[in-house]
Amino acid sequence: MSGARENAALAWSAYFTAAVWASLGVPGAARFDTLRGRVLHQAARWGGSMLGLRGDHSVTSLLLAARHLGLGALLDEIAPEQVIELAAGLSPRGAEWARARPVVYIEVDQAAVIDAKRRLLEPAQPRGELVLVAADLREADLGEALGAALRDRRTAVVSEGLTGYLDEPALRGLLRQVRRVASRLSSCVVLMDFYLRDGAAATPARDAGVPGEAWLRKRALRSMLCRGLDDLEHLRTLVSSEGFELRAAHTARDLAVRAGIAPPPLELFVIAELAPARSGGDAVR
Numbered sequence: 412m413s414g415a416r417e418n419a420a421l422a423w424s425a426y427f428t429a430a431v432w433a434s435l436g437v438p439g440a441a442r443f444d445t446l447r448g449r450v451l452h453q454a455a456r457w458g459g460s461m462l463g464l465r466g467d468h469s470v471t472s473l474l475l476a477a478r479h480l481g482l483g484a485l486l487d488e489i490a491p492e493q494v495i496e497l498a499a500g501l502s503p504r505g506a507e508w509a510r511a512r513p514v515v516y517i518e519v520d521q522a523a524v525i526d527a528k529r530r531l532l533e534p535a536q537p538r539g540e541l542v543l544v545a546a547d548l549r550e551a552d553l554g555e556a557l558g559a560a561l562r563d564r565r566t567a568v569v570s571e572g573l574t575g576y577l578d579e580p581a582l583r584g585l586l587r588q589v590r591r592v593a594s595r596l597s598s599c600v601v602l603m604d605f606y607l608r609d610g611a612a613a614t615p616a617r618d619a620g621v622p623g624e625a626w627l628r629k630r631a632l633r634s635m636l637c638r639g640l641d642d643l644e645h646l647r648t649l650v651s652s653e654g655f656e657l658r659a660a661h662t663a664r665d666l667a668v669r670a671g672i673a674p675p676p677l678e679l680f681v682i683a684e685l686a687p688a689r690s691g692g693d694a695v696r
């Protein structure tokens with residue numbers, strides 16, 4: 412896929428995910444729920460029902476709900492003064508947080524998505540401190556893109572639904588960029604989802620009723636969603652070689668419990684909680 416076509420396809424994923432948040436009743440999501448997103452979401456549901464997945468409670472919805480609401484719950488616990496959300500897409504979280512909390516919420520995504528978000532936010536009620544930054548995270552220098560918006564506040568860097576699209580060199584590039592930004596801050600925690608192949612493999616081959624259903628789900632989800640890392644050890648080694656310490660790896664089930672929702676029947680990802688490693692930070696250029 413050429414760069415431009417790949418970017419366009421990735422932009423569509425933002426519309427799709429926004430429609431999922433709206434269908435789950437996530438606060439503020441209706442503003443970003445577009446016809447394009449609803450068509451994609453409906454098509455995915457039809458595809459899912461052909462594979463034996465069921466309606467809105469399909470495993471995909473449960474997984475995405477655990478990811479999005481669980482990440483929100485983790486952020487709530489951290490209560491940062493500044494959030495930098497990478498590949499924020501059309502997620503309503505930034506707009507909701509900036510409206511209701513004393514936080515500077517900086518969202519970064521590719522230009523087409525940021526333009527769409529600006530249009531959907533208008534005419535909006537007061538936005539609070541929501542800053543939208545257009546940057547291609549594979550090419551741009553994140554620190555430069557953030558520019559004067561980046562201040563030395565207690566910061567959480569967040570990314571949700573991005574790493575599954577990146578191969579390992581691109582993933583390393585992203586971590587390196589985040590590490591450089593973190594080195595300019597006195598306090599920084601990173602929350603980032605990672606897709607682990609062994610999570611899907613470890614899930615029992617049968618569940619609610621239909622023989623082979625779980626196997627189909629796994630196949631569909633694995634091919635749809637992720638390039639992925641092998642397992643937790645792979646994740647630990649990767650982040651530590653890029654100057655981060657893996658403080659915690661929150662599983663989909665843990666996240667669902669945190670968010671007070673039904674746990675998904677499948678483990679496919681973790682949200683890694685990373686902190687800049689105490690030693691070695693200066694080595695990161």
Ligand SMILES: C[S@@+](CC[C@H](N)C(=O)[O-])C[C@H]1O[C@@H](n2cnc3c(N)ncnc32)[C@H](O)[C@@H]1O
Nearest residue numbers: 424425428498499500502521547548549571572
């Ligand atoms: C699946 S969507 C997730 C959006 C949002 N995080 C959410 O959960 O609702 C993936 C997002 O990653 C963004 N993205 C992918 N590659 C990117 C890149 N190289 N630079 C900036 N954004 C990128 C897409 O534009 C899209 O908004």
